Amino acid sequence: MQYVIPAIFVLVILIAAVKRVNVFSSFSRGAGEAVKFVFGLLPLLACTFIMCELFERSHLSDALSRLLAPAFSLLGVPSELSKLILIKPFSGSGSLAYLTQIIGEYGADSYISRCACVLYGSSETVFYISVVYFGKCKNKRRLLPIVIILFATFISTIVACLLCRIM
Amino acid sequence: MNVIFTTILVLSAIVMLITSPADFLPATLDGGMNAAKTCLTLFCIYVVWMGLSAVAEDARITQKCAKFLSKPCGKLFKTKNPTAIENLTMNISCNLLGIGGAATPYGVKAIEALEKDGNEFAQNLLFIINATSIQLIPTTVIALRASAGSIAPHDIAVPSLIATAVSTVLGAALYVLIKNFKPKAAARRRKCST
Numbered sequence: 327m328q329y330v331i332p333a334i335f336v337l338v339i340l341i342a343a344v345k346r347v348n349v350f351s352s353f354s355r356g357a358g359e360a361v362k363f364v365f366g367l368l369p370l371l372a373c374t375f376i377m378c379e380l381f382e383r384s385h386l387s388d389a390l391s392r393l394l395a396p397a398f399s400l401l402g403v404p405s406e407l408s409k410l411i412l413i414k415p416f417s418g419s420g421s422l423a424y425l426t427q428i429i430g431e432y433g434a435d436s437y438i439s440r441c442a443c444v445l446y447g448s449s450e451t452v453f454y455i456s457v458v459y460f461g462k463c464k465n466k467r468r469l470l471p472i473v474i475i476l477f478a479t480f481i482s483t484i485v486a487c488l489l490c491r492i493m
Numbered sequence: 494m495n496v497i498f499t500t501i502l503v504l505s506a507i508v509m510l511i512t513s514p515a516d517f518l519p520a521t522l523d524g525g526m527n528a529a530k531t532c533l534t535l536f537c538i539y540v541v542w543m544g545l546s547a548v549a550e551d552a553r554i555t556q557k558c559a560k561f562l563s564k565p566c567g568k569l570f571k572t573k574n575p576t577a578i579e580n581l582t583m584n585i586s587c588n589l590l591g592i593g594g595a596a597t598p599y600g601v602k603a604i605e606a607l608e609k610d611g612n613e614f615a616q617n618l619l620f621i622i623n624a625t626s627i628q629l630i631p632t633t634v635i636a637l638r639a640s641a642g643s644i645a646p647h648d649i650a651v652p653s654l655i656a657t658a659v660s661t662v663l664g665a666a667l668y669v670l671i672k673n674f675k676p677k678a679a680a681r682r683r684k685c686s687t
Binding site for chain 2: 348373440
């Protein structure tokens, strides 16, 4: 897998050079677009991250996960993972820290930490992605897709826990 | 997003007002700091990938790659906009290759092209596919497990792949179904009322 990325670079730049494209000026044009793109995102990201930070620091996430734990265990999801499931859509770094903690606590090869790893690897930080994708759109009311994603991720969580038990 | 943002902000602020008022400002400042850090990280990623993709575009490599997937993609996303299709196909190919950093700029460009057509269906579908993205090899998790002394750090790769595939297919299918069902249901309701 580690060969893919350098190979793509070599291939693209060689083809461009053969076709007599000015690689330097093309690359810097793309880099210039990146500057505009990323710094246009900064205010939106700031809002999202402030929200995520508050959600965690106010211990609202703890309270919610305690509330939801019985429902989770009914569906076959270990209740120890409810906080990870709740945090993952909000914060990548926060959930990574929590994942590390789970692995440290239960051991890398235990059922719970394997579940946690699959969970972490198979879901995304939805709110952050929605900001990146819809930042420049006029219509910012995108509740339906977010709800669908959270639902689909939740179903895949249940599947993941089942798979960990079998495999 | 507005509803979610306001609700969470107000609820957390009220809770913190009672439990730990001194921690409120540091928490918000940390949020801002996180945003700035993420922005810089993103900048490093996108400067590389958007630079390379500009080279690929000028050498007309992108256009050629897009040809293979353009027909099924055009149908699935209900769009005929060539710029949008090109970026859509590149986004999906990069996702499948597991280069998330390269996929995002294409995705955003596709969203912008679709915005001009007012094609909200395709925008939302693309968002769903990306936010439940198929990741072939979860490298971070494997590294983490290996460093924690796991005997078989790779054994979660297959369940992860199945789980992401389930969420992507389920999410996309649900959205397409709901969108196709809604107009029909609305039409039926209109018929009944008249």
